[in-house]
Amino acid sequence: xxxxxxxxxxxxxxxxNGHNVLGSCGDGCVEDVDGDCFCxxxxxxxxWSDLEAGCNLNPRTGRCEGSQGSGGGGCFPGTxxxxxxxxDRVKMKDxxxxxxxxTGPATYSPILGWLDLKLGEDTSCVSLETxxxxxxxxxxxxxxxxxxxxxxxxxxxxxxxxxxxxxxxQEVTGQKGEVIKISQFISAGYFAPLTESGTLVVDGYLVSCxxxxxxxxxxxxxxxxxxxxxxFLGGTEEGTGTFVTTIKHLGNLLNLRNPAVPAxxxxxxxxxxx
Numbered sequence: 001x002x003x004x005x006x007x008x009x010x011x012x013x014x015x016x017n018g019h020n021v022l023g024s025c026g027d028g029c030v031e032d033v034d035g036d037c038f039c040x041x042x043x044x045x046x047x048w049s050d051l052e053a054g055c056n057l058n059p060r061t062g063r064c065e066g067s068q069g070s071g072g073g074g075c076f077p078g079t080x081x082x083x084x085x086x087x088d089r090v091k092m093k094d095x096x097x098x099x100x101x102x103t104g105p106a107t108y109s110p111i112l113g114w115l116d117l118k119l120g121e122d123t124s125c126v127s128l129e130t131x132x133x134x135x136x137x138x139x140x141x142x143x144x145x146x147x148x149x150x151x152x153x154x155x156x157x158x159x160x161x162x163x164x165x166x167x168x169x170q171e172v173t174g175q176k177g178e179v180i181k182i183s184q185f186i187s188a189g190y191f192a193p194l195t196e197s198g199t200l201v202v203d204g205y206l207v208s209c210x211x212x213x214x215x216x217x218x219x220x221x222x223x224x225x226x227x228x229x230x231x232f233l234g235g236t237e238e239g240t241g242t243f244v245t246t247i248k249h250l251g252n253l254l255n256l257r258n259p260a261v262p263a264x265x266x267x268x269x270x271x272x273x274x
Contacts, residue, residue, distance in 0.1 A: 076142070079137070115244050119238060166179045
């Protein structure tokens, strides 16, 4: 697709096809697990020229600025830092699309775009301090990688589920950092960059680019965004992009927020490579 709007609308038609849920949402709409109504047809009925003339339309989200539902998801505060290929460290708020950042063991990848981005909005974050005299800050529903003691297997947890004694992966030094203190704070703004690998090293620790849903599921679902970011992610406008919002609705419909995902499904998804 050469036109981002056409591509996004087509995705919504595909996801909405065949759904006819009765109830408060009405015909042709689906109620997700959060109680929100998702109506793909609404996007097709929009008069984009009138909408653009009648409001401050965000081309990345397809919404008027200030409209309800434009809030953020799992992200990092602007003060969180990433490591560049040059060896410098840069704050998340100063990160730019195309910057080569550390994403794993001696591995660097460019920032493809933003899954979510908002400047200045108060956001609740979690700070995980370890015995390595360092910490990582992120929202509670963002995914971090955990490495249990005496085991090589790496698992994932939402930051809000991390407990004292859990071991984070300090990718910069190669050490294991045991969590010794957990606190909360309010950040001004939030940032959620995406890389091809779906991972980042933030404040020195290995984390996922994703939040709210299992890492493997989000990585598969966002394959189009990782492959054609100029279509599915847009530029640097604030807000959650339309494609990402649609993927979140689909995840809600499949109840993927529930951690009790069948083991067979998890194994099959892990073997799938797009």
